[in-house]
Amino acid sequence: xxxxxxxxxxEKRGNKAxxxxxxxxxxxxxxxxxxxxxxxxxxxxxxxxxxxxxxDAEETLKIFEEMLKNA
Amino acid sequence: xxxxxxxxxxxxxxxRIKKLNLQLKIMHVCGTHQDTIxxxxxxxxxxxxxxxxxxxxxxxxxxxxTLEIQKxxxxxxxxxxxxxxxxxxxxxxxxxxxxxxxxxxxxxRIVYSIDDAVKMAGKGEVVFIGVGFETTAPSTAxxxxxxxxxxxxxxxxxxxxxxxxxLLGMGEIRIDGIICPGHVSTIIGMEPxxxxxxxxxxxxxxxxxxxxxxxMAVYMIAxxxxxxxxxxxxxxxxxxxxxxxxxxxxxxxxxxxxxxxxWRGFPIIKxxxxxxxxxxxxxxxxxxxxxxxxxxxxxxxxxxxxxxEVLRGLIYPQQCPLFGKICNPSNxxxxxxxxxxxxxNIEYRYKND
Numbered sequence: 001x002x003x004x005x006x007x008x009x010x011e012k013r014g015n016k017a018x019x020x021x022x023x024x025x026x027x028x029x030x031x032x033x034x035x036x037x038x039x040x041x042x043x044x045x046x047x048x049x050x051x052x053x054x055x056d057a058e059e060t061l062k063i064f065e066e067m068l069k070n071a
Numbered sequence: 072x073x074x075x076x077x078x079x080x081x082x083x084x085x086x087r088i089k090k091l092n093l094q095l096k097i098m099h100v101c102g103t104h105q106d107t108i109x110x111x112x113x114x115x116x117x118x119x120x121x122x123x124x125x126x127x128x129x130x131x132x133x134x135x136x137t138l139e140i141q142k143x144x145x146x147x148x149x150x151x152x153x154x155x156x157x158x159x160x161x162x163x164x165x166x167x168x169x170x171x172x173x174x175x176x177x178x179x180r181i182v183y184s185i186d187d188a189v190k191m192a193g194k195g196e197v198v199f200i201g202v203g204f205e206t207t208a209p210s211t212a213x214x215x216x217x218x219x220x221x222x223x224x225x226x227x228x229x230x231x232x233x234x235x236x237x238l239l240g241m242g243e244i245r246i247d248g249i250i251c252p253g254h255v256s257t258i259i260g261m262e263p264x265x266x267x268x269x270x271x272x273x274x275x276x277x278x279x280x281x282x283x284x285x286x287m288a289v290y291m292i293a294x295x296x297x298x299x300x301x302x303x304x305x306x307x308x309x310x311x312x313x314x315x316x317x318x319x320x321x322x323x324x325x326x327x328x329x330x331x332x333x334w335r336g337f338p339i340i341k342x343x344x345x346x347x348x349x350x351x352x353x354x355x356x357x358x359x360x361x362x363x364x365x366x367x368x369x370x371x372x373x374x375x376x377x378x379x380e381v382l383r384g385l386i387y388p389q390q391c392p393l394f395g396k397i398c399n400p401s402n403x404x405x406x407x408x409x410x411x412x413x414x415x416n417i418e419y420r421y422k423n424d
Contacts, residue, residue: 002131002206002254002412003103029186031213032319042257042310045156045203046184047210049319050257050310057309061074064084064287 004044006052009037019043075281084286089120091297097122097289098384099250100129100231102412103280109421111282122289127384128234129252131203132158132410134334134382138369139227140164143200146356147177149363154180154188155200158410161403165370185214192221198356201226206254208345209319212326215354223356228345230329231255232263237340239271244384248292250285251277253307260315264303272301279307326351335406336379378405381414388415395423
């Protein structure tokens with residue numbers, strides 16, 4: 001139920017946007033997030049619930065490696 | 072994301088956990104976490120490091136009470152169009168289910184999103200069965216703020232932190248740490264967990280859903296325990312902001328009030344259900360169809376079903392005598408075998424060969 005999938009905003013249409021999930025495109029509601037075209041969002045049950053931070057995604061692995069080093 | 076399945080890093084995290092030499096029982100409250108844990112065999116890998124991980128009341132369909140499902144079935148049997156997420160329709164209640172009601176002529180629709188249900192309401196009244204935690208409930212809130220026509224909600228939405236509080240307060244099992252659900256936390260942020268870490272001196276870590284996310288969360292909990300700390304930490308920084316999603320939180324606050332409610336397997340949990348505020352009662356299915364719904368009495372649970380204990384983390388699915396025998400995904404006795412987020416369903420899908 002709380003499964004949410006990352007996708008890319010292709011085109012904004014008011015409160016809705018076309019989101020691309022690795023080739024599959026579907027409309028999602030974007031009224032809960034501030035997004036621009038090209039942003040990555042996490043979509044749950046047809047609603048984007050957060051903007052995915054690419055920087056933080058890249059950082060995650062780095063943090064993992066550093067945490068292990070410093071442990 | 073594939074990098075978050077890297078075996079070398081996984082082995083290294085596991086080695087670190089093992090080195091701490093702790094015997095811990097960690098609970099999580101999310102079907103998607105359970106799926107990751109069982110699918111990638113993390114449960115047995117962690118067991119070898121002294122860590123037991125168990126799923127608590129983290130499956131919205133599973134914690135929905137028999138009475139709530141009876142209400143949905145009653146609506147369907149009385150000619151009301153009922154729309155809901157797929158998992159709900161097979162949950163047995165009082166010897167029937169939404170699926171059976173549909174087979175008997177009831178209009179029960181499966182939707183992917185509440186939006187699909189709103190579109191149906193153009194042609195006649197629709198009741199949406201609002202199931203789900205803080206992740207899902209904002210979509211219901213936003214929908215009602217847009218003033219849909221012919222549209223009603225039977226709210227079964229619930230808040231996660233009060234359930235954690237109830238579970239820890241009951242003290243039936245030892246829980247050393249909690250893996251907090253990543254997408255509930257995407258909405259609520261870190262703050263609502265903090266009073267629990269204080270009150271019960273328990274570490275909590277918000278985690279993502281890749282195998283390394285879960286392993287790292289376990290390691291972060293183990294490290295807190297090793298260092299004598301009990302804090303709320305966030306492993307899922309690529310999605311979860313400390314403050315959560317302000318717009319979604321605001322929508323929830325505008326539309327819902329916390330109400331005391333039962334959860335399957337639990338006694339009444341204070342302020343745990345999202346009840347529609349008075350200003351939104353024109354959308355409340357319980358009010359619109361009061362004559363049909365007010366006098367329903369909750370039916371007894373199916374005989375022998377131990378979903379309640381599974382949801383409180385007291386037993387593993389295999390400890391239920393019905394598991395894999397008379398209870399399986401094609402013929403589920405209880406909701407934990409129905410929902411793809413239920414512990415029994417996940418266990419059966421990946422391990423029952």
